[in-house]
Amino acid sequence: MGEKASRQVVVLACSGIGKTWGALARETALELVERVRPGVATTACLPLLVINDPDARCLVMEHPVITLDGCPKACARKSVEALGKKVDHPVESIQFYTAHRELKPEGVAQLNAAGLKLAQVAANELAAIVDRLAAGGQT
Template identity: 45%
Template sequence: MEDKAEKGNKVLVLPCSGIGKAYGEMARQAAYTLIEDFYPDQVITTCLAKLMIGDPDAVNLVKNNTVFTIDGCASDCARKNVESTGKKVDHSVRVINIFKHHKDLRPTGVLDLGEPGFKLVQFLAEDLAKEIDCLGKKED
């Protein structure tokens, strides 16, 4: 998989995986939804922290593929860590924005998102899927 990814035909999704609030877990779960449920052959991830140590495989994945970042909050850790490699992200979102459209839904815990949290994750993943579909249409 990584050989193909290094040639640049994948979408690399990097969530921030923040640990302080539920936003980071929602970002992480949205990434897994895209990878495992929606686009198992097209979307991949790597550990964001590998970019912090300049891991060559992770840096190559970032440089050679379309990169989406999902950040929990306005600190934009995922986006800024990608940009620290010299790569501009192709699409970035903040989890906090999804709350604005679904004010009735609140995750039940930081890691245990509960049903409302997973509904938000699904909405977030669907929004990102639309962007991925747009990429496909542009390539056609």
């Protein structure tokens, strides 16, 4: 049994509550963690990194990390980089809409049906990245 095969991948989403893209990032992360790759993809509260919580810091430092940001300010990616860790696969949620323009997300508190569908599609597409990182590869 290889250690690499059981490695968890940390998926960190933007915490923004002001934009649809933040809501899409969050929903995509939860799709990965709960539906697409449960047990392999895991998440943590991004604000824990802001206060330098030791458990969250340890999780991020010891596992491959995918960040899902909702805007170019890239809070999720920068929060990881502030710890001195390079993000393995940084993503901006808008890129999924660019690739699937038929699914236009709307809403901030709750995504509309198209937004929820786009999050499913995005998580499905990220599954291969999760698998590669879990197996010890690079993206």
